[in-house]
Amino acid sequence: MADAIEAVNVLTFALDAIQQRQQVIANNIANENTPGYQAKVVNFETSLANAVAGGGTATATVTPEGLPSGTDGNNVSLPAELALESQTNLENQSVADSLNAQFTMLSTAVSGS
Amino acid sequence: MSMFPSISIAGTGLEVDQTWIDAIGGNVANAEDAVTPGQPVYRDEQIVAEAAPVGSDNVGDGVEAKAVALGSAQGILTYQPDSPLANAKGYVTYPDVNIGNEMTSLVEAQVSYEVNAKVMQNSSDAYNAVLQIKA
Numbered sequence: 001m002a003d004a005i006e007a008v009n010v011l012t013f014a015l016d017a018i019q020q021r022q023q024v025i026a027n028n029i030a031n032e033n034t035p036g037y038q039a040k041v042v043n044f045e046t047s048l049a050n051a052v053a054g055g056g057t058a059t060a061t062v063t064p065e066g067l068p069s070g071t072d073g074n075n076v077s078l079p080a081e082l083a084l085e086s087q088t089n090l091e092n093q094s095v096a097d098s099l100n101a102q103f104t105m106l107s108t109a110v111s112g113s
Numbered sequence: 114m115s116m117f118p119s120i121s122i123a124g125t126g127l128e129v130d131q132t133w134i135d136a137i138g139g140n141v142a143n144a145e146d147a148v149t150p151g152q153p154v155y156r157d158e159q160i161v162a163e164a165a166p167v168g169s170d171n172v173g174d175g176v177e178a179k180a181v182a183l184g185s186a187q188g189i190l191t192y193q194p195d196s197p198l199a200n201a202k203g204y205v206t207y208p209d210v211n212i213g214n215e216m217t218s219l220v221e222a223q224v225s226y227e228v229n230a231k232v233m234q235n236s237s238d239a240y241n242a243v244l245q246i247k248a
Contacts, residue, residue: 019239026236029228031162085232092242096243
């Protein structure tokens with residue numbers, strides 16, 4: 001039971017972080033033509049892996065992507081953002097599915113049927 | 114920030130793209146508007162986009178059309194002595210609109226619009242996946 005609840009906590013954190021990443025990607029794409037805009041990325045995987053392995057709290061951080069800028073000072077790469085968006089959407093789907101599976105399991109354990 | 118932020122962020126992108134496309138339409142439609150000497154000539158309109166202010170989560174809130182940069186008020190003088198709109202020296206004033214630039218911008222704006230619409234659709238699908246979670 002405790003393991004299942006731990007799994008739910010990890011999945012919930014991942015879902016939050018993935019949604020934040022989707023938001024950052026949407027923001028990067030919306031600013032694709034904004035002069036001087038610098039693309040951002042969300043990092044959480046390493047922090048989450050460390051927290052799962054060694055305890056402690058995982059964090060999601062938003063940092064500048066740091067790629068070279070074009071002549072207008074903008075460094076959004078549309079193909080890269082679109083690829084990351086597809087990937088993130090699939091991750092979102094699989095984490096949501098996993099959460100569902102955990103809840104079904106917990107629900108079975110609680111009701112015994 | 115809305116409950117489904119990715120959707121509203123993509124929405125700001127669509128809005129700016131729409132404003133941009135409207136401005137291009139105006140520029141192209143008025144590109145050949147010659148005026149009589151002394152009359153104000155149509156001024157090219159360029160949309161100035163800016164990233165929306167970033168909140169405490171450091172994510173950002175999309176994009177905004179901040180201002181409209183106007184082109185030359187003098188326009189461009191073209192030597193057409195036969196034109197009824199020519200000045201004393203035979204020059205006609207046309208707006209300073211570069212059709213080539215406008216067409217390039219139009220393609221960029223269209224692609225940007227499509228991509229933002231796609232992001233909106235994908236975000237909606239993603240939120241839907243989360244909404245399906247139930248115990």
